[in-house]
Amino acid sequence: MKTVLVITFALLSVATFAAQENYQFDTVEQQVLFKELTATLRCPMCQNQNIADSDAMIAHDMRRKVFQLISQGQDHEQIVSFMKSRYGDFVYYQPPVTRTTIWLWVLPIFVVLLGFVVVLRRTPHSLPAQDEQAALAKAQALLDEDK
Numbered sequence: 001m002k003t004v005l006v007i008t009f010a011l012l013s014v015a016t017f018a019a020q021e022n023y024q025f026d027t028v029e030q031q032v033l034f035k036e037l038t039a040t041l042r043c044p045m046c047q048n049q050n051i052a053d054s055d056a057m058i059a060h061d062m063r064r065k066v067f068q069l070i071s072q073g074q075d076h077e078q079i080v081s082f083m084k085s086r087y088g089d090f091v092y093y094q095p096p097v098t099r100t101t102i103w104l105w106v107l108p109i110f111v112v113l114l115g116f117v118v119v120l121r122r123t124p125h126s127l128p129a130q131d132e133q134a135a136l137a138k139a140q141a142l143l144d145e146d147k
């Protein structure tokens with residue numbers, strides 16, 4: 001019985017080890033670039049998860065492609081452009097400012113300014129001193145009539 005458990009655990013550990021991706025880089029700079037890129041490229045299948053943390057099949061493919069492009073000597077910008085052309089601007093966490101994405105930048109500022117204007121218009125403004133005196137006189141006259 002113990003041997004069956006030992007064999008089962010050994011097979012499971014081998015399967016787990018086989019699922020890990022081990023890339024061999026020529027230089028430390030390539031390894032740093034790989035880690036940086038996989039942390040800044042978004043998985044198209046996952047919600048706001050980078051390809052370094054994602055376990056989706058497309059993330060595995062993207063990591064493999066990043067490794068391949070780094071091995072070919074491409075730099076950060078070239079690899080990001082390749083990924084953008086293949087998967088769209090969504091794949092990069094820092095979208096470019098274009099005619100279609102400008103609203104992502106301008107709309108929050110506009111909403112904050114609109115909120116500021118609404119708050120200013122809703123706050124009660126103090127009456128000028130003359131209007132205040134006239135209102136007090138009217139109120140006193142009404143009180144005197146009730147007596």
